[in-house]
């Protein structure tokens with residue numbers, strides 16, 4: 001009598017276990033899959049971080065070079081010292097009164113003094129290198 005009553009309960013329990021087992025297996029697989037995926041994502045993240053770092057370095061280098069050229073042009077236009085940026089009294093001033101940096105050099109073509117910041121000699125137009 002007790003066995004007869006217990007039989008359907010046992011069957012139900014077995015059914016429940018059968019339902020639970022693939023679910024656990026599924027969860028286990030899902031967990032493994034997420035772990036693998038996480039590893040893949042981690043690998044990609046490392047590669048992307050390296051790329052981003054390289055690009056950032058190139059960007060900073062370009063910005064620095066770019067800003068140096070810009071600074072030269074700005075200081076040339078504003079008649080400023082090439083080293084410290086102090087305003088010069090005249091465009092033909094030889095030395096900075098604040099930091100003592102040399103501002104002029106003789107042109108290699110005509111020998112006339114021109115500003116070191118100048119891209120070209122103002123007397124003959126020869127290109128000047130800083």
Ligand SMILES: [Zn+2]
Nearest residue numbers: 081084096099
């Ligand atoms: Zn100066």
Ligand SMILES: [Zn+2]
Nearest residue numbers: 107110121124
């Ligand atoms: Zn010249």
